[in-house]
Structure formats: C-alpha cells, structure tokens
Amino acid sequence: MPTPSPRRGSLLWLLPIAVILAALALLFAWVGGWIGNRNVTPQAMINTAEAAGPLHPGFRRAHSKGICIIGTFAPTSAAAKLSTARVFSQASTPVLGRFSNPGSDPYSPDNKAAIRGMALQLKTDDGQEWRVAMNSFPFFASATPEGFQAMNAAKLPDPATGKPAPEKMKAVLARYPEIANFMAWAKSAPTPDSLANTRFNGVNAFRLTDAQGTQRAVRWSMRPHTPFVAADPEQLKTADRDYLAADLDRRLAAGPLQWDMVMQLAAPGDPIEDPSQAWPDTRPETTVGTLTLVRAEPQINGPCLDLNFDPLILPKGIAGTDDPVLHARSSVYSVSFNRREQEISQGKANHGSAR
Numbered sequence: 001m002p003t004p005s006p007r008r009g010s011l012l013w014l015l016p017i018a019v020i021l022a023a024l025a026l027l028f029a030w031v032g033g034w035i036g037n038r039n040v041t042p043q044a045m046i047n048t049a050e051a052a053g054p055l056h057p058g059f060r061r062a063h064s065k066g067i068c069i070i071g072t073f074a075p076t077s078a079a080a081k082l083s084t085a086r087v088f089s090q091a092s093t094p095v096l097g098r099f100s101n102p103g104s105d106p107y108s109p110d111n112k113a114a115i116r117g118m119a120l121q122l123k124t125d126d127g128q129e130w131r132v133a134m135n136s137f138p139f140f141a142s143a144t145p146e147g148f149q150a151m152n153a154a155k156l157p158d159p160a161t162g163k164p165a166p167e168k169m170k171a172v173l174a175r176y177p178e179i180a181n182f183m184a185w186a187k188s189a190p191t192p193d194s195l196a197n198t199r200f201n202g203v204n205a206f207r208l209t210d211a212q213g214t215q216r217a218v219r220w221s222m223r224p225h226t227p228f229v230a231a232d233p234e235q236l237k238t239a240d241r242d243y244l245a246a247d248l249d250r251r252l253a254a255g256p257l258q259w260d261m262v263m264q265l266a267a268p269g270d271p272i273e274d275p276s277q278a279w280p281d282t283r284p285e286t287t288v289g290t291l292t293l294v295r296a297e298p299q300i301n302g303p304c305l306d307l308n309f310d311p312l313i314l315p316k317g318i319a320g321t322d323d324p325v326l327h328a329r330s331s332v333y334s335v336s337f338n339r340r341e342q343e344i345s346q347g348k349a350n351h352g353s354a355r
C-alpha cells in the first residue's frame with residue numbers, strides 16, 4: 001500500500017481550517033445581507049413602501065391612485081398557434097382592469113406621474129383567469145428584488161436631515177449598476193399626454209406553451225391604436241390633479257379605445273430572468289389580440305378596488321419564469337392586498353375624496 005506523500009498529508013491537515021474559514025465568510029456575508037433573501041421579505045418591501053409617505057388606509061401600498069376600466073379582449077388567429085390558453089381561442093373575453101399612477105399617494109397630482117400602469121383581469125368561459133400588470137417603462141429598474149428594495153430604501157428621508165442621503169443612493173448604484181440605466185431612461189423619456197396613447201410593457205418574461213407542447217419565452221406589451229403625443233412640459237405644470245381620468249372619460253365618450261397585445265419572442269441567450277435588460281428590438285413579434293376599452297369608473301366603490309393583479313395568476317398555456325422579480329411581485333402584492341383589505345374590513349379605510 002502506497003504511503004501518502006508528506007505534501008498531500010499537509011494539505012489534508014489544512015482542510016478543516018479552510019472549511020471553517022469558508023463557513024465564517026458565508027456567515028458574515030449572510031449577516032451583512034450580501035447573500036440570501038433575508039433582507040427582502042415581502043413584509044419588509046411593503047414596510048419600505050409605507051415609509052415613503054403618510055399611510056392611506058384601504059389603498060394599495062403602491063400604484064395607489066387608479067381608475068377602473070372595462071372592456072373586452074379579442075385574439076388574433078396567430079395567438080392560438082403560440083399558446084393553448086383559452087383566452088386565445090375564445091372569440092371575446094371580458095376584461096376588468098385598472099390604470100394607475102405609481103407611488104403610495106392616492107391623491108397625487110397626475111403631472112407628477114411620468115410612469116403609468118395598466119392592469120387587466122381576463123376571465124374565460126372555462127373559469128380560468130389571467131391577471132396582468134404592466135407599466136409604461138420599457139425595462140425594470142433592477143434585476144432583483146434586493147436591488148429594488150435597496151433603491152427604495154435609499155430614497156427614504158434620512159432622519160437627520162429629512163432628505164434622502166445621496167451617499168446611500170451612490171452605494172446602491174455601485175452595487176446594482178443596472179439601476180443607473182433606468183434612471184437615465186426616466187430622465188429622458190417623453191411623457192405621453194394621455195393614458196389612451198401610452199404603451200404598456202409586461203417587462204417580466206413568461207412561457208407560452210402551444211398544442212404540441214413547445215414552450216417559448218416571451219415578453220408582452222400593449223400598443224395603443226391612439227397615436228403617441230408627448231405631453232407639453234409647460235402645460236403639464238398647470239394640469240388638473242386628475243387630468244388623466246378627465247381625458248380618459250372624454251375620449252371614451254367619443255368611442256372605444258384599443259391596444260394591440262404583442263408578444264416579443266426571446267432568442268437563445270436572451271436574459272429571460274432579468275427584467276432590467278430589454279431584448280433587442282429585432283426579436284420576432286406576434287400580435288396576439290386587441291384590447292377594447294369601453295368604460296372607466298372611479299376606483300372608489302368601483303369593481304377593481306378589491307382586486308389583486310397578481311402577475312402569477314395565469315391560465316393553462318401561460319407560465320411564469322424563474323425571474324426573481326416576478327416571484328417577489330406575487331408575494332409583495334399579496335401582503336399589500338391583505339393589509340388594505342384588513343383595513344377595509346375593520347372600518348379603518350379612509351377613501352376620503354379619492355376618485
């Protein structure tokens with residue numbers, strides 16, 4: 001039997017020390033919040049959203065200001081080739097949705113909202129549901145929930161000065177550099193002058209399954225039939241607090257408003273699980289249907305007030321991906337929903353004069 005060389009023997013002797021050092025390094029990384037999701041529980045994310053301003057009981061903790069919308073979705077013949085979802089074979093599906101402004105203030109003036117949201121609930125005749133929540137930005141601020149939470153925490157006022165501490169945001173940008181791309185977009189993108197001519201983007205990727213079982217990763221967007229007009233920054237300064245709702249009512253009184261739902265298909269190597277990276281515009285696209293909106297209603301006492309547009313409520317034929325932001329959204333929306341519904345059921349909701 002060969003005797004171990006003295007050299008190999010000394011390495012084996014070092015092994016337990018290396019294991020202890022590695023365990024200590026992991027422990028420090030965990031305590032420091034550098035690994036694991038310990039610092040980004042859904043509750044912590046909602047607590048940070050609540051800390052951004054006065055609490056408005058009974059309202060969503062984000063996208064608090066909103067308008068209910070009612071209409072239908074009609075698929076194209078190309079849709080059923082991509083997915084077996086019933087919504088793509090049924091001639092028309094009723095839609096209940098909500099336009100929203102980001103932020104936690106249900107009274108925020110519309111001219112402060114450069115970003116807008118569109119959420120939809122599509123219920124098909126087989127009892128299945130598809131809930132969708134999109135925004136007008138073309139990609140998300142961060143690749144991970146940790147980055148988003150760090151960014152929102154850095155925006156909170158420092159107790160010492162009452163203002164956000166610039167060095168906190170600097171540290172966040174150093175650690176999550178993708179957030180700088182989003183900030184650059186937000187600074188330069190023109191604001192549409194109406195909800196009717198706003199394009200809304202799903203940003204997270206999903207998987208469509210066709211009748212043969214083939215799966216394709218896609219990102220969807222809603223593209224308005226109403227031509228884009230940029231808001232005039234001077235007129236915006238004096239715009240009415242609720243000018244978006246007034247504009248929507250005016251346009252709907254003149255006739256329905258439409259958006260095409262377009263699926264962008266991923267190519268091999270595209271970042272499926274990172275919503276902060278747009279896919280190239282050259283990727284193939286398929287229009288899968290048209291959304292027609294016929295009516296809008298104030299959210300207070302409206303049919304969308306008590307809905308949670310959880311983006312993981314999906315019909316057969318459409319599945320989520322492992323994008324960590326998508327999964328965080330589902331659990332964070334649920335915490336927001338439970339808090340606001342509890343306030344309503346305990347009589348603590350204060351819907352005040354909000355629309």
Ligand code: HEM
Pocket residue numbers: 045049059060061062063066098099100117118119133134135140144145148201202203204275307308309325328329332333336337340
């Ligand atoms: C980790 C990332 C995100 C967090 C923590 C977050 C958080 C929230 C919260 C707390 C709500 C209110 C939920 C409720 O009470 O029903 C909300 C609503 C909403 N979010 Fe997000 N969000 C995230 C990412 C996104 C992304 C990527 C999009 C779109 C591309 C998006 C679009 C929307 C829209 C449109 C609504 C309003 C839905 C409605 O009308 O009820 N969010 N979000």
